[in-house]
Amino acid sequence: MTNQVSPFTKEQLIPQEETLEIYKHKGELFIGIPKENAYQEKRVCLTPDAVAAMTAHGHRVLVESGAGLGASFTDKDYSEAGAEITADTKKVFSCPMILKVEPPTLEELDMVNPQTTIISALQLKTQKKSFFQKLAAKRVTGLAFEFIRDDDGSYPAVRALSEIAGTASVLIASEIMSNNAQGNGLMFGNISGVPPIEVVILGAGTVGEFAARSAMGLGANLKIFDNSLTRLRTIQANLGRPLHTSTIQPKNLIKALKKCDVVIGAVRGKNRSPVLVTETMIENMKKGAVIIDVSIDMGGCFETSEITTHDNPTYVKHGVIHYCVPNIPSRYARTSSISISNIFTPYLLHISEQGGLENTLRFDRGLRNGLYFYHGILTNKSIADWFDLTYRDINLLIF
Numbered sequence: 473m474t475n476q477v478s479p480f481t482k483e484q485l486i487p488q489e490e491t492l493e494i495y496k497h498k499g500e501l502f503i504g505i506p507k508e509n510a511y512q513e514k515r516v517c518l519t520p521d522a523v524a525a526m527t528a529h530g531h532r533v534l535v536e537s538g539a540g541l542g543a544s545f546t547d548k549d550y551s552e553a554g555a556e557i558t559a560d561t562k563k564v565f566s567c568p569m570i571l572k573v574e575p576p577t578l579e580e581l582d583m584v585n586p587q588t589t590i591i592s593a594l595q596l597k598t599q600k601k602s603f604f605q606k607l608a609a610k611r612v613t614g615l616a617f618e619f620i621r622d623d624d625g626s627y628p629a630v631r632a633l634s635e636i637a638g639t640a641s642v643l644i645a646s647e648i649m650s651n652n653a654q655g656n657g658l659m660f661g662n663i664s665g666v667p668p669i670e671v672v673i674l675g676a677g678t679v680g681e682f683a684a685r686s687a688m689g690l691g692a693n694l695k696i697f698d699n700s701l702t703r704l705r706t707i708q709a710n711l712g713r714p715l716h717t718s719t720i721q722p723k724n725l726i727k728a729l730k731k732c733d734v735v736i737g738a739v740r741g742k743n744r745s746p747v748l749v750t751e752t753m754i755e756n757m758k759k760g761a762v763i764i765d766v767s768i769d770m771g772g773c774f775e776t777s778e779i780t781t782h783d784n785p786t787y788v789k790h791g792v793i794h795y796c797v798p799n800i801p802s803r804y805a806r807t808s809s810i811s812i813s814n815i816f817t818p819y820l821l822h823i824s825e826q827g828g829l830e831n832t833l834r835f836d837r838g839l840r841n842g843l844y845f846y847h848g849i850l851t852n853k854s855i856a857d858w859f860d861l862t863y864r865d866i867n868l869l870i871f
Contacts, residue, residue: 491578493789501531501824504567505555507539510574512782514542514805515812517571517591520553522813527554529821536564543809571816575599581606587847591816593629594844597770601859604850611848613829618814620842631678632811636801638682638738642671642690642763644800644840645734648762648786648793655793656760658733667692672728672735674748674773676703676717679738679766680709687734688713695728696766697748720748729753737765737773751775751790759791769798777829779844834870847871 505517505528516539520527520809523533533555537547547557558564567584570576572592577585584590587610594616607614617629617755649655649669662668669692673680676698684694684707695716698704704717718724729735729749735757739745745767754763754776765777776789780796782803787794801808819839826832833840844852849864856863 487793489522500828501820502568503531503533503820504564504570505533505535505539506561506564506570506572506580507536508542508573509577513574513804514802515809516540516543516545517573517809517812517816519810519813520545522817523555524553525817526820529824531824532556534564534567535556536561538806540809543805545809550630557596573812574605578602578606583608584610584612586611587613589613593618596855596858601861604845604855604859604861607845608850612845613843613847614845615839615842616844617842618817619624619844623838625786628815629812632815633801633808634678635682636808636811637758637766638679638803639686639766640800640804641679641683641736641738641766642686643764644795645689645736645764647732648795654786654788655762660687660692661692669734670733671695672697672730673738674720674736675738675740676700676707677738677740680736681707683736683738684711684715695732697725697728725749726753726756729757732761733758734762734764737763737767739767739773740770745773747773747775749774754792755790757790757792761792763794765796766792766800797818823857830870833866840866
């Protein structure tokens with residue numbers, strides 16, 4: 473009888489440890505939505521429909537009275553969606569998870585309990601070192617929604633607000649040009665026998681693309697400038713028709729600006745928007761032409777740009793009307809709120825399904841990208857470099 477060779481090695485025949493599947497316990501969230509107090513901020517993070525989705529999954533939502541009024545959502549709308557309404561601001565800020573559009577102020581952080589999770593915009597350029605020191609003292613976990621990344625590498629919150637800003641820039645320009653404002657009475661629209669409006673767009677990113685879509689839909693002639701040929705190719709492909717595109721060369725730009733009726737600045741830089749249009753170029757533009765500087769929140773891309781407000785949005789310099797309001801999406805508060813809410817709701821439901829934020833951060837790299845504070849420890853290197861603070865790598869903290 474021949475010896476049969478075993479298909480297993482000696483090590484494989486030794487009993488192994490059994491690995492058991494670990495079931496995630498669904499986490500119940502208690503979310504506080506305070507009223508926004510920042511100047512001219514009318515948006516709200518969750519719409520009543522989103523609140524209804526949250527409460528249907530067993531989560532609690534506490535909304536400060538009047539939080540949705542700027543976006544035309546009443547307390548009754550939220551109450552019928554299952555939210556609890558309170559006039560006590562401190563009570564809202566004592567929730568374990570707080571949702572805001574604008575970053576919390578130092579006074580608001582005083583009301584926050586230790587170990588709270590805050591999800592809001594960070595707006596790094598407007599922050600001071602004391603803000604981060606306060607977060608550390610309160611051992612806060614902070615998520616900045618403008619840094620949250622999608623599976624395809626895009627930033628959904630930034631893109632959504634850029635889409636609104638791009639579309640709005642054309643609507644605003646159209647309004648300013650009418651005789652009701654101080655405009656020259658020209659109308660956006662391809663009217664038979666009337667030469668179309670000439671529009672120059674600086675920047676072929678999301679803002680530029682959606683501005684181009686709107687202007688094109690109204691029948692304007694477009695010229696798009698950007699120094700990235702890839703972006704210029706992409707915008708042509710996305711808009712589905714040949715357009716006048718150019719890299720930013722002074723000679724071509726000066727020529728286009730002299731003829732145009734509207735110029736939309738949508739160029740961003742790493743720290744500050746580059747100034748592409750000098751004062752001399754603006755002096756040579758048509759009288760009554762309109763400048764919409766969407767980049768004003770990063771310094772502006774026109775030399776003559778100065779920050780304006782929604783109450784007094786325009787001023788005239790060298791005969792050219794300037795619109796330089798930094799928070800354009802807030803002008804369309806309801807649309808912006810629905811857009812932000814659409815981004816927040818799936819993430820919140822995902823966090824609860826994964827058993828809480830800790831588990832979600834462990835496996836979701838896109839969400840982890842939005843994290844800048846973890847239990848009072850700074851985890852974002854660019855913030856640490858900017859404000860000369862110490863930071864720790866998040867991957868070393870959560871695994």
